[in-house]
Amino acid sequence: MNALDVSALSVSYGANEVLRDVALDVRPSERVVLFGPSGSGKTVMLRAIAGLEPGAIGRIVLAGRDVSLEPPEARRLGMAFQNFALYPHMPARENIASPLRAQKLGAGAIEAKVRAVAELLKIDHVLDHFPRQLSNGQKQRTALARALVGEPKLILFDDPLRNVDAKLRYEMRIELPRLLARRETAAIYVTQDFREAMAIGDRVAVLIGGAIVQFAPADVVYDRPATLAIARLFGDPPMNLIPARGEAHGAGVRVHAAGLAFGFDAKPPEEPVFGIRPEAVTLSAGKAPGRVAAQVVAVTPMNERYLVLLRTDDGTELVASHDAPPPGADLWIGVEPGRGALFDAATGLGVASSSSAEEIAA
Amino acid sequence: MSLDLASVSKVYGEGSRHPVHAVRTMDLAVGDGEIIALLGSSGCGKTSTLRMIAGFETVSSGAIHLAGRRIDDLPPAERRVAMAFEGYALYPPLTIAENIGFALRGDRSQAANAPAQVREIAELLEIGPILSRRPAGLSGGQQQRASLARALIRSADLHLLDEPMGQLEPQLRAVLRGRVKARIKERGYTAVLVTHDQGEANAMADRIAVMEAGELQQYGTPAELRDRPANLFVATFFGEPPMNTLPGIVTEGGYDALGADGAVALEIGLTVPHRLAAGRRVVLGLRPHRLHLGRGDYRGVIVSNQWLGDQAHVAIEAAGKMLIGIHPERLAERVGETVGFGFDSGDLHVFDAENGVALAHGGVA
Numbered sequence: 001m002n003a004l005d006v007s008a009l010s011v012s013y014g015a016n017e018v019l020r021d022v023a024l025d026v027r028p029s030e031r032v033v034l035f036g037p038s039g040s041g042k043t044v045m046l047r048a049i050a051g052l053e054p055g056a057i058g059r060i061v062l063a064g065r066d067v068s069l070e071p072p073e074a075r076r077l078g079m080a081f082q083n084f085a086l087y088p089h090m091p092a093r094e095n096i097a098s099p100l101r102a103q104k105l106g107a108g109a110i111e112a113k114v115r116a117v118a119e120l121l122k123i124d125h126v127l128d129h130f131p132r133q134l135s136n137g138q139k140q141r142t143a144l145a146r147a148l149v150g151e152p153k154l155i156l157f158d159d160p161l162r163n164v165d166a167k168l169r170y171e172m173r174i175e176l177p178r179l180l181a182r183r184e185t186a187a188i189y190v191t192q193d194f195r196e197a198m199a200i201g202d203r204v205a206v207l208i209g210g211a212i213v214q215f216a217p218a219d220v221v222y223d224r225p226a227t228l229a230i231a232r233l234f235g236d237p238p239m240n241l242i243p244a245r246g247e248a249h250g251a252g253v254r255v256h257a258a259g260l261a262f263g264f265d266a267k268p269p270e271e272p273v274f275g276i277r278p279e280a281v282t283l284s285a286g287k288a289p290g291r292v293a294a295q296v297v298a299v300t301p302m303n304e305r306y307l308v309l310l311r312t313d314d315g316t317e318l319v320a321s322h323d324a325p326p327p328g329a330d331l332w333i334g335v336e337p338g339r340g341a342l343f344d345a346a347t348g349l350g351v352a353s354s355s356s357a358e359e360i361a362a
Numbered sequence: 363m364s365l366d367l368a369s370v371s372k373v374y375g376e377g378s379r380h381p382v383h384a385v386r387t388m389d390l391a392v393g394d395g396e397i398i399a400l401l402g403s404s405g406c407g408k409t410s411t412l413r414m415i416a417g418f419e420t421v422s423s424g425a426i427h428l429a430g431r432r433i434d435d436l437p438p439a440e441r442r443v444a445m446a447f448e449g450y451a452l453y454p455p456l457t458i459a460e461n462i463g464f465a466l467r468g469d470r471s472q473a474a475n476a477p478a479q480v481r482e483i484a485e486l487l488e489i490g491p492i493l494s495r496r497p498a499g500l501s502g503g504q505q506q507r508a509s510l511a512r513a514l515i516r517s518a519d520l521h522l523l524d525e526p527m528g529q530l531e532p533q534l535r536a537v538l539r540g541r542v543k544a545r546i547k548e549r550g551y552t553a554v555l556v557t558h559d560q561g562e563a564n565a566m567a568d569r570i571a572v573m574e575a576g577e578l579q580q581y582g583t584p585a586e587l588r589d590r591p592a593n594l595f596v597a598t599f600f601g602e603p604p605m606n607t608l609p610g611i612v613t614e615g616g617y618d619a620l621g622a623d624g625a626v627a628l629e630i631g632l633t634v635p636h637r638l639a640a641g642r643r644v645v646l647g648l649r650p651h652r653l654h655l656g657r658g659d660y661r662g663v664i665v666s667n668q669w670l671g672d673q674a675h676v677a678i679e680a681a682g683k684m685l686i687g688i689h690p691e692r693l694a695e696r697v698g699e700t701v702g703f704g705f706d707s708g709d710l711h712v713f714d715a716e717n718g719v720a721l722a723h724g725g726v727a
Contacts, residue, residue, distance in 0.1 A: 165403075170603045174666045174677050174684075199668040199675065222671040235671065237536035278536075279672040298540040298547070300565035301584060303602050304651045304688075307565070309540025319536045321672065323690065 001064045003028050003154045003186035004049070009058030011044050018044045020210045022058070026154065026186050031177060033201030033218070034190045037233060041210040042190045046156045049188070051075050063153050073102055078147040078155035078185070086131040086143055092118075093127040096145045103150070117145045120179065137168055144176070148183055155180070157189040161196065173199045194234045198222065206230050224353040228343045231275050231350075237307060239275045240318040241343070246272040253352075255342060258316040259292035262340050266352035269344030278321035280339035283308065283331050291332035294318075299325065363429035363519040363552055365392040365415070370424035370434075372410045372576075384410040386576045387424065392554060397546055399555040399563035401600075402573035409524070411573070412556045416522055417441050429519045444518035446509045446526050452497040458508045459484070459493040465516045483511045486541050488534060502529040507538075514545060521546070521553040527562060539565045560600055572596050594645060594718035597711060603650050603675070606685045609715065610646040612638045616725065617712065619646055619681050627681030628660060632707050636726050644721065647711035650675075653687035656695075658704015664697050678703060 004026040011019040019041045026032045034042045048056040051072035060068045067075045078099070086095050096114045105113075118124040121141040131139055140160075147155050161169045177200055180187050189200050197204050198218040205215040206226075214226040225231040231239045244257035246268040255262045257274035284291065297309040297317070308320045310333060320326075320333070342352040372385040385407040392398050400408040413419035415426060417438035426434040433441045444465070452461045459480050466476045484490045487507040497505055506529045513521055530538060543566055546553050557563050563570045564584050571581045572595075580592040591597035591605075598604045608619040608628075615635070621627035630646070638644075655676055662678030662685065674689040678701060687703060695701045712722040 166602060167598075167604055174668070174675075174686075178666060195670050198670045219669060219671070232533050236532055238533050277672070298544040300536065300539045300543060302536075302561060302565060304588070304649075307536050307540070309537060309544070317537060319540070 001028070002026060002061075003030065003063060004188070005059075005061040006049065007059045007061075009045070009048060009056060009060070011041075011048055011053050011056045013055070018210050019048065019056075022207075022210075022212055024188075024205055024212065024215070026188060028153075029181065029184045029186055030202050031180060031187045031189060031200055033197040033204045034188055034207055035192070035194065035197045035201075035204050035221075035234070036207035037192065040207045042207055043158055045207065046079075046158055046188065046190060050077055050079060050156060076150065076152055078150060078152035079158075080143055080147040080155065080160050081158045086139060086146075088131050091128050091130050092123065092134065092138075092142045092145075095131070095142055096127075096149050099146060099150045113149055113151075114145075117149045120148075120182070121145050136164070137171070140164065140168065140172065144179070148179070148185065151183070152185065154186045154188070157187060159190050159192070161191075169196075176200060194222075194236060197234075206234070208233075224341065224350065225275075226350050228273060228275075228345065228348045228350075231341070231343065235277065237278050237302075237319050237321065239277050239341070240281065242274045242276075242316055242318065243345070244272040244274040244342075246342075253342075258312045258318065259314055260290065260334070262335075262342075264340075264342045264352040266342060269342065269346065269351050271345035272351075273343040273345050275341035275343055276318070276335050276339060278307065278319045280336040281310075281318060281320035282334045282336060283310075283320055283322065283326050284334075285327045285331065287332050288334075291334040294331050294333045296326050296329045296331065364394045364427075365520055365552060365554065366390075366427040367411075367415075368425045368427070370411070370414060370426060371422045372407070372414060372419065373422040376422060383576050385414070388578050390571055390578065390581065392552060394552055395547075395550045396568050397543070397553045397555065397566055399557055399567035399570045400573060401557055401560060401563040401570050403558055406573040407576040408556050408558075408573050410576075412522060412524060412554070415520070415554065416443060416445060416447075442519040443522050444513045444516055444520070445522045445524075446506075446513035447522075447524045452505060452508055452512075454497055457494050457496055458489060458500075461497070461508060462493075462511045462515055465512045479515055480511075483515045483545075486545060487511050487538065503531050503534075506530065510542070514542070514551075517549065517551070519552070521551050522556075523553060524556045525558070525562075526555060528557070528559060542566070560602070570600075572600060574599075588649070590720070590723050591647075591711065592720055594647070594713045594720075597647050597713065597720070601649060603686050603688075605647045605649050605711070606653065606683075607713075608646045608648075608681055608683060608685075610644045610712075612636070612640050612642040612644060614640050616707075617644065617646055617710075621682035623682065630707065630710065630725070632725050634726050636712075636722060638712075638721060643715035645713040645715055645718070647713060648685075648705055648709060650686040651688045652705055652709035653685060654704050655687045655689050655693055655701055656703075658702050660703050661700050662703050664695050664699055664701055667693055667695065667697060676701075 002025050006024040009022040036042050047053045097110050100110050123141045191197055201218045204218045204221045205212050208229050242257040244255045246253045246255045248268050252265045253268040255272050294310040294312045297311050300307045305321050305323055306325050308326045310318050344351050367390040369387045371387050374382040402408045414421050421434045463476045463480045484493050489507050510526050569583055572579045580596045587600045610617045610619045616632040617630045618626040619628040662680035665679050666677040668675045669692055674693050676687045677684050708724040710725040713720055
């Protein structure tokens with residue numbers, strides 16, 4: 001039985017349709033990331049699942065139970081929002097226990113549950129501290145404990161690490177999936193950061209303009225983005241997207257971009273765009289078939305990788321990403337076999353993915 | 363042109379009972395045509411330093427020279443510094459084109475072909491389509507790019523850029539960073555960037571000055587900060603993900619990493635002996651990119667294995683601690699399985715346990 005099944009969910013504010021006929025399923029213990037630009041409807045979707053959008057139309061089934069008409073408190077979800085906000089006037093213990101107060105539990109049972117989750121999160125020694133006495137990491141763990149304490153089958157996270165410093169964010173990126181797995185808790189996790197999406201999500205649902213445009217395992221979204229918009233958003237640096245020319249060639253299409261040619265098993269798109277990930281752009285000092293001349297415009301290192309901005313003779317700019325500096329200023333560039341993608345700018349859709357690409361010498 | 367800060371200090375509330383030392387005796391030399399970054403978290407002193415160079419803040423002691431000219435007692439307008447600043451706003455009644463072109467007004471040699479120059483810099487920064495609009499109603503990223511264009515369009519002895527690309531849309535970031543860097547280098551501008559974002563500093567700067575608590579912690583190339591961090595602060599501040607650290611102790615033949623219980627968890631032998639006294643308490647450091655997975659003398663249990671599209675981030679439990687390793691390909695081992703790991707002793711960093719000062723890089727002092 002799925003932790004969550006959402007079907008035909010729509011939310012409108014007046015004439016403005018914020019969510020349009022959205023469907024989403026979350027399997028038991030699965031982490032689904034809701035990824036999209038700001039204003040795409042991610043938070044509204046979480047609120048609708050939680051029962052906080054009175055105008056929502058659609059069906060929400062939690063662990064087999066249709067809760068579409070139930071009030072928020074009857075849905076028994078865990079929730080954690082941006083910055084993991086805490087009640088400042090309550091010690092950590094009371095903050096963690098707050099979701100249990102509505103349930104008819106004895107003081108002993110509450111204390112036992114709070115202790116267990118605090119031990120799991122290694123904050124059992126600061127339960128009497130007020131939020132102002134906690135470090136940022138402890139605050140975050142306290143808020144997380146509060147989301148976990150009621151043993152919900154599903155927790156909703158609304159971009160909880162957004163304003164957290166880089167070190168903590170990195171720690172939580174590793175720790176959060178472990179904790180959820182140990183508690184066998186499913187989660188929907190909202191973020192705009194594609195690395196966080198890949199690190200945390202088993203599957204990623206990409207929400208753009210109120211509709212889910214792709215719902216697939218994280219690496220599939222990365223390797224085969226379904227639309228141009230996803231290709232622009234999912235990656236840092238994102239996929240290079242190069243306007244191209246295409247002509248029918250046998251049963252497929254031959255596409256010309258940046259002075260190179262590629263074969264795809266697809267009909268010629270109206271406005272072809274060739275996509276290639278920066279790490280799949282190859283750099284070499286020597287000329288060879290399937291390579292084109294390019295100049296290094298600038299090298300801008302990123303962590304321990306070198307991002308290289310290149311310009312080909314026809315003026316095309318593209319970014320390559322490698323773990324060594326480029327072998328000179330005047331280079332020959334190519335692409336790794338099977339890594340190209342083809343889009344149609346007229347429809348915004350992906351037309352053919354890497355698996356069917358066959359590179360042809362320029 | 364070259365910039366030189368000699369023993370520059372900034373004290374707020376001097377003479378009061380609680381003076382605040384925002385910047386302490388800072389020495390900093392920037393070569394002609396060099397791009398440097400002042401990097402640190404808020405309150406580290408980087409903004410006070412920037413404001414003293416710009417002339418918005420007096421120098422409490424010390425001297426600032428630009429192009430051989432002492433500038434710390436000159437008004438801002440006479441320092442020949444071009445600026446892009448948060449709060450150094452665009453003029454609301456002017457269009458973006460007029461805002462950018464305004465920077466050329468005093469310069470007769472450039473004024474003649476100003477429209478062409480405005481168009482060129484606007485295209486470089488992808489704001490061509492908004493040139494005729496006014497600042498109100500533009501996104502933060504667009505305003506920031508217009509402000510950057512206004513600074514980069516004119517030549518000056520120094521370009522001072524405060525968080526110049528912090529609000530840049532991620533889709534444009536890599537390309538625009540590359541173009542701006544190329545532009546600065548082509549024109550031979552000398553530039554000081556102020557940022558809290560190490561990604562921006564790493565991408566743009568020839569050298570980075572890391573500041574903390576009003577003091578310059580280290581000034582060096584990104585490679586020097588990565589491979590020879592001066593202290594534990596720089597070692598764990600610079601680099602993403604941060605350096606793995608373990609408490610340790612110096613032995614005759616190398617180092618022992620200590621587990622949480624204080625027992626020896628890893629024995630690290632060295633082929634070349636160090637000159638540190640055995641028994642000394644240290645902190646051992648290893649960058650995640652230098653921790654090899656799948657081979658090596660040590661064993662760890664995988665606690666997390668995340669594929670991020672072009673690299674795997676793997677957390678292992680070893681020596682009673684969690685260590686992070688970056689693997690260039692997918693790692694087949696699953697969570698809970700044991701994996702071999704290791705590192706070249708040349709990649710080991712050793713810090714004094716008391717004051718964090720680096721004692722050795724490559725394990726050998």
